[in-house]
Amino acid sequence: VGDHLMAMGKIVQNGWEDLSQKHSIPLEVTGIPPLSHFSFPIEEALEVRALFVQLMLAEGFLATNIFYPMYAHTEHEVNAYLKAVDVAFNEIAKALENKDVKQRLIGEPALAGFKRMT
Numbered sequence: 001v002g003d004h005l006m007a008m009g010k011i012v013q014n015g016w017e018d019l020s021q022k023h024s025i026p027l028e029v030t031g032i033p034p035l036s037h038f039s040f041p042i043e044e045a046l047e048v049r050a051l052f053v054q055l056m057l058a059e060g061f062l063a064t065n066i067f068y069p070m071y072a073h074t075e076h077e078v079n080a081y082l083k084a085v086d087v088a089f090n091e092i093a094k095a096l097e098n099k100d101v102k103q104r105l106i107g108e109p110a111l112a113g114f115k116r117m118t
Helices: 002-022 045-058 074-098
Strands: 028-030 037-039
Touching: 002 028, 002 037, 002 074, 045 074
Parallel strands: none
Antiparallel strands: 028 037
16 A cells, blocks of 8 residues: 555656646645645745636646545546646646736635634
């Protein structure tokens, strides 16, 4: 099981890095392969992350900037996920270039940390 989780996590981490380079999106990938995360090291990181979630939902994936594989994940499923990430990163690259990330959001981005909402 451990070897499988490592393998699926490595595929995803490498996919995120390759796709961020393909679309010229600043991205930091962290965590061990079975506990993978990424972040956008830019000023509007929360908005871009929210746009990523929104775009992934449109592609049929409930996803955020983390990936914790399970033994049930197959390479086929991981590759389908990465195809959706490719579509999302392409749209994010366009939004960053056009400086209209916030305008593309349906709602508000999540807050970071613990803050009062009022």
